[in-house]
Each structure stands twice: as structure tokens, then as C-alpha cells.
Amino acid sequence: MTCFKLYSACIPVRGASRSIICNLVKGNFNYIPNTLYDILADYKNCNIEKIENDFDERSHKELHKHFNFLVENGFGFWCDKPEEFIDMELDWDRSSPITNAIIDIDNLSKYDVSEVIRQLDNFRCEALQIRCFSVISIEEINRILSVTTESNFISIELYLKYNPIYNESFLKDLCEKHKRIRFAIIHSSPEEKVISSDDDYYYAWFDKTELKDESHCGNISRKYFSPNILLFTESQHFNNCLNRKISVDKEGNIKNCPSMLMSYGKIQNTSLKEALEKKGFTDNWIIKKDEIEVCKDCEFRYICIDCRAYTSDAKNKYSKPAKCTYDPYRTTWS
């Protein structure tokens, strides 16, 4: 077996100064030098002899070291007929017109959260984030979440402001009662603590950071990297944060994202469906990573979530996310 081949879900991404190789099925990635990226791209389906012939004999050992690394780490394999193994198409689509949503609540919010959740469920929305910036009662939490019991939501992320009555057993009960809760975060907490179920089905944690409003959002960090097929393919064609997202901010404004300025009506008198159909609502959905300054040169661009609400130049909608501290030219996080 003389030809090296990457598994179809193992895709290299070239950055300005280095590259990564993602395994989109297993959900991991490794760094590779750009020279190896170029070899993988230029010598697709070539046998090793052909590659060796094109390189100085002194570099052959290095070449084999690289291929062995890729094989040992499950990114590729040796074969005889590389043309049998075809590339994965990078198409992206979902069967829900809205796939993800954010609902913000504080003590001045005057809208019916349960009704918003019902409307989201009609879109077969999959992922929901509920962010409470003020303390709300246990009854209110349960009332809101009870709407999701018979629903299409797959994942619910819950942000609650610390209240002494939110103790460990309350959180366990809550997550067990509402199976769709993926995690619950208690912000503004006096201490930091993590709670998880025995089977890791859900987890919750207490976090000291205070969330006063939507401005905490938009962080870009290694923590949020997700090397999976859905994000990778969506990022090729759409904005991987704003696409198919709808939000209701704490004042009841229907927006693409709560941190964005443009409102498409108040939830009290506009349905989510009406807002979604308004001109301009989906304009930012198509800003993809390859069009964004700096991101387009970054090796993480297809596994990292974008932010278009907080950008380094407010006047340029293609400027780098303001809260990203990574420099792909120097490969440093500051």
C-alpha cells in the first residue's frame, strides 16, 4: 500500500502560519505545519514514491514522520487505490427554518416567555439558550421550562443569576425533571463549583462572573471550538453564529441576536414568524468566515464560532470579532 489518504471527515485547514487537521467525526484536531498541508493538497491520490521524487532525499525521513503521525492519530491510512475514496461533500442544510434561539430575561422584562418558546417550537428549533440576568423564582423557572416538556428542542442552555435557594439539589432536580437541559450556569455566584450527573447526561456549574446583560456574549476562545461536520460545513456557506438564529432581547425586541442593534419588532405585537420574514432579518446569515478579515487567514475558521455583534471595527461588518485575541499570523493568544 503506497498511497496516503485522509479519511473523508478528516480535513486540513490552512492558516497564515500553520494548519490544523480536523477529525470531524471524532471531534478533535491537531496542528500540522503548512508544508504538510501543501503536500496533502498537492499530492492528493499520489503514491509516496512520486512525492519522494519531488523532495530532497534529506527530507524523506521527515515526510514519513508526518505520514506516520497522521496514521497513528487516526487522520489517514495507506491504500492502493486512493481514487476509490472520495471527498466528503461540504453541503450544509437543516430541516428547521430556525435551528437556534436566545431568550433574554431580566427583572424589567414584560413579555410572555412561554409564548416565545411555543413559537420557537413551531419552527422545530433545536437549541435554545435562556439567559436570566436577574434572579427569578423557582416557580417561574419551572413554569417556563414546562412548555418544553413536549417539544422539539434537543438542547437547552440555562443561565440563572445566583440565588441562595438554587442549591445543588435544586439544580439536580431541575435537570432531571427537564431532560432537555444540556447545562445550567449559575452566574454571579459567590463560589465556583461544578455539578454533574453520574452519567454526565447534564451538568451545572456555579460561576463567579456576573452577567448583567447581553454584552457578556461574543467571546472567542479555544473552549468553544467544535470540530464537527455540521459546524464545519455550515461555516463554509453561512455565518456560523447568526445563521437560522432568532432572539428576543430583555426588552422584548425580536432580533437576529440580542447583542445586535436592529430590532424587527416587539414580541408583544409581532410574531417571530413575521419578524423573520421582514426585509433584512437574514442579511447577516450569509457572512461566512472566508469573507471576514483575519478569520479568513485563521486555521480555526471552520471550527470556531463567529460573532458579528461585537466586531473590531463597528463600521465594517467584515471586520474581525472584537473579543478574539488570537493572532493567526503569529499564532499567539494575547
Add this chain to the structure above:
Amino acid sequence: MIAVISNESGEPSTSDVINWISYLGHDSLLLYGEDFGRHFNVNIAFLGKNELASFELHGKVYTPDDISIIWYRRDRTYFPESLNDISNDTNREKVKRLVFNEVNVLRSHFYALLKDKKWLSDPKKSLVNKLDVLKEAASVGLKIPETLVTTSKSSLIDFFQRHNKNVIIKPMSETLFYAINDRQYSLATHLLTDLEVESMPETFFPCLVQECVVNSFEIRVFYLEGKCYSIAVFHNQNIDQQFDNRIGYLDHHKSCYQLPKHIETSIDMLLKNLQMETGSLDFIRTPEGEFVFLEVNPVGQFSGMVSYPGNYYLEKKIAQYLIRKSNEEKSI
């Protein structure tokens, strides 16, 4: 309208396809196999020569005329919990059998009422005869493993020796899932050992044995309407996994794959001969580059094994197929 018949649980593709149908702007009616003994109210009246049939599901009344096409996945029988009140094991099994038979008569008559409709997967053909299929596969030019069904120890030993003791045994019918002390087990394909062959009696219950084909990798194919969507599955070195890809399949490496044209042509012929418009097929690709056909499952699982790792969007393709055929039926 598009009707979907499926089990209530263990069928991840069903709701995906239904969601795609909805996203693409069409209605569907989901009927669970379990509904025949439960939520499904049926009225079938025989009035002289005419038969009037209607059924009610979740408060809505339908007639066969409302349905244009049926996507058939599975139809597990629902057994009322009250069966457990029967303490005598033998009697309980008998009543269970009766419930099954009663539901079966109703269900097969219900399917007969829809017999003029277009079906994607025919319930009568959802359990294929593996031996028939092997014969048919060979006749369309696909290579199959050397296979023996025998009741005789001497024949088995001959076969075993001839294949250098590389012989597997597997059920002729569907696999069986069972539980011992809360752990789930299933009948898996197994490599016969010397000791097992030696310890067989002179004659035994009919067994299917096959030469163990040396494999570079396996190929899982989803076939729909003449098109093949394939994934190569590379096994880990773990011995159990080499013979049964249901064991630990999450650890396998998978890669999008293009079968040679002549194999795809044979697959197309095979499924046409078997009157299947869709199915999931398993092949072994040998180190010599040969393709050995193992099985076809008309209602096999394809989401986790083929659709997602290959980014093939098979659920969407099935929805599009159903919508197109439904429109064609309506326009006739």
C-alpha cells in the same frame, strides 16, 4: 399525503425524514407500528360488496384516498401491559401470540387497503430470506462468500478444512436481541474455532457457515432509486469487531467511498430483481480488490452509519423522493 409507518422508538431516521418533508412544504402522517393496538381507531365495515374503511389517529379521520405514498420502516407490535397480569407463563405466551395474530390480521388488511398506493419498502419484503438473496446476488454477477447450510458434522469439517479453518457462523434469519442480568446481548457473527467444530454432534440443527472473507475494509451502501451512497468502514484491530460491525461501530474509521461502476450496476439489478426501491447493503473489499457481497437489508439503519459520517443528507433525499412520488401519484 405521505404516510410514514415506523416504530415509536429506535428509529432515529423517521423523525428526521418527517421534519424534512415538513421543511420542504408537505404534510405527512406518522403511524407507529404500536398504534395498531393503541391510538389507532379503525373502522372497517363490510357492507355487501363494498368495503368502507376509515381510520382515526390523534383526533383526525382519514380514508385510504387521503394517502398517496407510504414510507415503510418498521411496525413493532404493541402488547398491552395487562398481559403481565397473566401469571401462568404458558398461558401468557399463548395470549401474547393471540394479540400478535389479531393485530397482524388487522395490520395486513390495512396494508391491503393501501395496496394500490406507492410504497417505499414493501412490508411483505421487509424480512428478506438471506439464502434467496445470496443466490440472487450471485446470479447478477456479484461475488458472494462460499456458503454452506448443513446439518452434518462431516460436511462442516470438510468446509472448515477447505477454508483453512477460517469459517464464520451466523443466523440465517434476523439477529436476536436478549438480556441477561440487565445486559443486552445479540447474536453476532462468530469465527468458528477448532474446539467448537470438534464438539459438534454428528448431526445438528441446520447451520449457516461461510468462508471468512479477508477484508481490507467493509463497505456500507445505502441504495435509493438506482443511486448508491457508500461508506468504507475500517475496523479496529479488536478481534470481535472484525466479524460484526454492530460491535463498537463508533470506534471505526469511516470514509466516503465510490464503488466501481460495474458493482453499482449489479446492485441496481439485484435490488430491481428483489423489487426493492431502497435498501442497505454490506460488502467486503478484499486486499486483492474484490468486492464480496454479504447482505441487503430493505429497512436497514443508515443515519449514523452512512448519512451523517458521509454528509450525504439521505434523510433529505428520502423526503424529496417521497414528495416527488407523491406528486406523481396525485397527478395520475
